[in-house]
Amino acid sequence: MKQKNFISNTNTSVDLFKNRWLNYLTRSHISVPISMMVIFSGWLFYRSLEVSGFTTMETMGLFGAGIFLFSFAEYVIHRNLYHLEPKSERRRKFAYLIHGVHHDYPKDKSRLAMPPAGLIIYLIIFYALFQLLFGKYGYGLFSGFGIGYALYLTVHYSVHAFRPPRNFLRVLWTNHAIHHYQDQNAMYGLTSPLWDYVFGTVVEKKSQRKGPVEVTVEES
Numbered sequence: 001m002k003q004k005n006f007i008s009n010t011n012t013s014v015d016l017f018k019n020r021w022l023n024y025l026t027r028s029h030i031s032v033p034i035s036m037m038v039i040f041s042g043w044l045f046y047r048s049l050e051v052s053g054f055t056t057m058e059t060m061g062l063f064g065a066g067i068f069l070f071s072f073a074e075y076v077i078h079r080n081l082y083h084l085e086p087k088s089e090r091r092r093k094f095a096y097l098i099h100g101v102h103h104d105y106p107k108d109k110s111r112l113a114m115p116p117a118g119l120i121i122y123l124i125i126f127y128a129l130f131q132l133l134f135g136k137y138g139y140g141l142f143s144g145f146g147i148g149y150a151l152y153l154t155v156h157y158s159v160h161a162f163r164p165p166r167n168f169l170r171v172l173w174t175n176h177a178i179h180h181y182q183d184q185n186a187m188y189g190l191t192s193p194l195w196d197y198v199f200g201t202v203v204e205k206k207s208q209r210k211g212p213v214e215v216t217v218e219e220s
Contacts, residue, residue, distance in 0.1 A: 014104075042143075052136040052137070063147070066147075067151075069141065071191060075199070083095070083099070083185070130142040130145070159176045172190065
């Protein structure tokens with residue numbers, strides 16, 4: 001395999017499957033997964049109150065803990081799954097399918113969020129995991145976790161679709177631009193740089209002054 005540097009400036013990315021219907025399932029308008037998460041999280045919040053018997057304040061506490069838990073999961077998944085080390089051709093294709101295509105085509109708005117088909121699988125897996133690990137606390141925790149993901153989708157779409165604001169939120173645009181165009185092994189946190197500081201994946205200020213570099217991907 002030879003290496004090439006490639007970041008497309010087009011608004012449409014490549015097809016990931018030969019079947020057009022499978023390709024259709026890899027795309028989504030940003031409003032669809034966000035709406036799904038908000039509705040599902042609202043149902044979980046209700047379940048925490050009505051089924052688990054927690055008070056509103058107790059559920060709010062679990063909700064907040066769930067948002068914090070999501071910030072950690074966001075970092076871990078982005079670093080260890082989305083940027084999976086391509087030790088085999090199968091792993092390389094898997095990594096490209098779930099995240100690599102976004103790095104090659106960062107302007108494709110239809111691939112800035114997990115499509116509904118993938119999101120449903122995600123919800124089933126995490127719902128079962130939260131119930132197994134946390135029992136009756138799982139509803140409130142997963143409610144906050146889900147809203148954390150909805151916020152992540154909102155921020156991710158915004159930093160790719162809109163110009164950076166002239167306020168404290170501008171740092172989110174800056175950090176994600178560093179991750180995309182300068183160093184893919186840094187700034188994994190999108191909604192917050194907290195875990196990048198904890199795990200030492202923050203780019204030093206001196207490095208941040210350097211111009212953006214092209215992303216290296218493999219070509220068969």
